[in-house]
Amino acid sequence: MSTWDWQVFCKDTIDGEIVPRCFGGAGDITYLDWLLSAWGWTLSVSLLALLVALAFGSLMGILRTTPHRGLVLLGNAWTELFRNIPLLVQIFLWYHVVPALIPPLRGVPSFILVVLGLGLFTSARVSEQVKAGIQSLPRGQRMAGLALGFTLPQTYRHVILPMAFRIVIPPLTSEAMNIVKNSAVAFAVSISELTLFALQAQEETARGIEIYLAVTGLYFISAFAINRAFHFVEQRVRVPGMIGGGH
Amino acid sequence: MLTLDFGFLTPAVVSSYVLKGFVFSLQLTLIAMLGGIALGTVLALMRLSSKSWLTLPAAAYVNTMRSIPLVMVILWFFLLIPLIIGRPLGAEMSAIITFTLFEAAYYSEIMRAGIQSIPRGQVAAGYALGMRYGQTMRLIVLPQAFRNMLPVLLTQTIILFQDTSLVYAIGAYDLLKGFEVAGKNFNRPVETYLVAAVLYFITSFSLSMLVRKLQQRIAIIR
Numbered sequence: 001m002s003t004w005d006w007q008v009f010c011k012d013t014i015d016g017e018i019v020p021r022c023f024g025g026a027g028d029i030t031y032l033d034w035l036l037s038a039w040g041w042t043l044s045v046s047l048l049a050l051l052v053a054l055a056f057g058s059l060m061g062i063l064r065t066t067p068h069r070g071l072v073l074l075g076n077a078w079t080e081l082f083r084n085i086p087l088l089v090q091i092f093l094w095y096h097v098v099p100a101l102i103p104p105l106r107g108v109p110s111f112i113l114v115v116l117g118l119g120l121f122t123s124a125r126v127s128e129q130v131k132a133g134i135q136s137l138p139r140g141q142r143m144a145g146l147a148l149g150f151t152l153p154q155t156y157r158h159v160i161l162p163m164a165f166r167i168v169i170p171p172l173t174s175e176a177m178n179i180v181k182n183s184a185v186a187f188a189v190s191i192s193e194l195t196l197f198a199l200q201a202q203e204e205t206a207r208g209i210e211i212y213l214a215v216t217g218l219y220f221i222s223a224f225a226i227n228r229a230f231h232f233v234e235q236r237v238r239v240p241g242m243i244g245g246g247h
Numbered sequence: 248m249l250t251l252d253f254g255f256l257t258p259a260v261v262s263s264y265v266l267k268g269f270v271f272s273l274q275l276t277l278i279a280m281l282g283g284i285a286l287g288t289v290l291a292l293m294r295l296s297s298k299s300w301l302t303l304p305a306a307a308y309v310n311t312m313r314s315i316p317l318v319m320v321i322l323w324f325f326l327l328i329p330l331i332i333g334r335p336l337g338a339e340m341s342a343i344i345t346f347t348l349f350e351a352a353y354y355s356e357i358m359r360a361g362i363q364s365i366p367r368g369q370v371a372a373g374y375a376l377g378m379r380y381g382q383t384m385r386l387i388v389l390p391q392a393f394r395n396m397l398p399v400l401l402t403q404t405i406i407l408f409q410d411t412s413l414v415y416a417i418g419a420y421d422l423l424k425g426f427e428v429a430g431k432n433f434n435r436p437v438e439t440y441l442v443a444a445v446l447y448f449i450t451s452f453s454l455s456m457l458v459r460k461l462q463q464r465i466a467i468i469r
Contacts, residue, residue: 084451085444086409089423092440100437184316188415195318199416208326216315216323223314 008207009035009214016205031201031211038197039218045114045193046183046222050176052119057126058165062156064127065134075127082124088185091117095189114186118179125175133168134160166237173230177223184219194218255433256442264432268425269446271339275421276408279346283407284400286347287354292384294359305355312352318416320349325417338419342411350407357399361392398462405454409447422446 009032010022024030056078064075082090094117099105137160145155187196198215202208293305312320324345329335336344365388373383393400412423423443430439 080452081448084409084448084455086412086423086447088412088415089440089444089447092423093444097437097440181314181316184318185413187318195316195322195416198319198322202322202326212319212323212326216319219316219319220314 004210005207006210008205008210011205013204031205034197034201035194035214035218038192038194038215039222041111041186041191041193042180042183042218043222045111045118045186045191046180046226048115049118049122049183050179052115053122053126053175053179054172056120056123058130060123060127061130061134062161064131066152075131079124079127082120083128087118087121087182088188090121091185091189093117110189111191114189114191118182118186122175122179122182125178126172129168129171129175130164132171133164136167137163163239166234166239169230169234169237173227173234176226176230180219180223180226251438251441252435253438253442255435256429256438260429260433264429265422265425268420268422271420272408272411272422275339275343275346275411275414276404278343279350279407279411280404282347283350283354284358286351287356288358288389290351290355291358291362294355295362309352309355312349313356317349317410318413321345321413321416324348338414338417341417342414342419342421346407346411350403353403354400357396357403358392361396361399362388364395365391394465397465398458401458401461402455405451405458408454409451412447 007018009030010018010020011031012019012024013029013031013034019028019030022030022032024033060075060078062075063071064079066072085093091114094113095110098113099108141159141163142155145159146152150158183193184195186193187199190196194215198211201211205211290305290309293301294309296302315323321342325338325341328341328344369387369391370383373387378386411421414421415423418424426439426443427436430436433439
């Protein structure tokens with residue numbers, strides 16, 4: 001096997017010349033520039049999809065624990081729908097099918113569609129975690145809330161959810177890390193993120209190993225950063241005396 | 248508003264475009280499941296041993312695989328396998344090797360939890376009966392761990408089935424690809440993607456219902 005050639009990142013993407021200091025200027029783009037911009041796309045897709053997943057996943061998870069059969073059914077149907085279709089197929093549905101069936105969505109950029117696709121796919125998993133978190137609380141908590149004269153929404157707002165969300169932070173951490181990994185499928189609808197960069201730069205430069213190593217490293221760093229961020233939140237919101245709490 | 252027309256999906260079209268892909272997706276799932284569970288069990292036993300020259304490589308392998316996106320793992324193997332064996336390998340064969348090695352990492356975590364769920368007394372009883380380590384594992388611990396973990400192993404297999412669609416990245420001909428090619432040829436991509444989604448949904452949903460049933464039955468036996 002040939003030797004390493006990390007200079008590949010300093011090459012101009014058009015003429016393949018090595019650019020001094022590795023960053024292109026004045027309209028020239030090096031592979032390093034492209035790599036960093038691809039990392040930006042991966043992070044934007046992941047973080048926005050995470051927001052979508054947390055919003056819809058929490059809502060559906062909560063609905064599944066209410067005493068109303070219709071709401072439970074809605075939450076269950078949502079979860080089964082988004083959990084049983086492969087992510088890549090869902091991305092294709094958002095990209096090819098949804099705009100064709102709903103004309104107003106025709107002009108929506110594919111970036112938004114991917115965020116929705118990845119976010120709603122993950123919302124099914126978040127909904128499972130949130131539901132499990134709420135159900136892990138003693139039933140007396142809900143009864144106590146209602147007995148104090150709280151309405152059901154107030155009981156959720158002031159009694160159940162503050163504890164349930166603290167409990168689900170660890171499983172949500174791994175879902176958040178999964179989002180970063182799963183954002184790789186965005187390459188299939190031509191979002192210029194890390195995996196698409198890996199595929200195209202590998203083809204153009206024939207330095208696949210260096211390119212893939214850099215991309216894999218960036219995925220690793222991104223997932224690790226999300227892990228630390230969630231860990232920080234977990235520490236900050238700890239309730240002394242409760243599960244996993246300090247003293 | 249676009250009108251949907253599924254008329255072109257005749258049995259002949261389905262069998263010439265889709266069937267081949269569906270068979271490959273199932274094949275890939277089955278081989279990666281069996282290979283992955285076998286290799287995963289070995290990895291789990293390595294991680295649970297007391298010798299660090301066994302635990303460290305196994306832990307490194309499992310953690311590396313689990314921290315890289317599957318699409319990147321597929322691309323890595325597609326790039327590396329030809330360099331290692333010195334000749335190009337088809338996308339399908341490359342996918343089979345990749346999924347077996349990748350899923351082994353996930354199955355090994357399940358088997359590790361399963362083995363750890365067996366009370367220590369079971370191992371002690373095996374030794375007390377004069378069994379060696381291999382016999383204790385093979386005859387006492389693994390059968391119980393396997394049965395306890397069966398629902399989780401099968402749930403992982405459903406995820407594996409869904410993940411096989413990612414071989415799209417190296418152009419292997421699977422279920423999704425079959426629908427995509429048919430959609431391109433008949434210029435009906437909207438309908439084919441819809442049917443693909445429905446087919447994946449029905450397969451995964453009915454399998455997960457079966458797993459749920461099995462879980463209840465196992466819970467009663469214990």
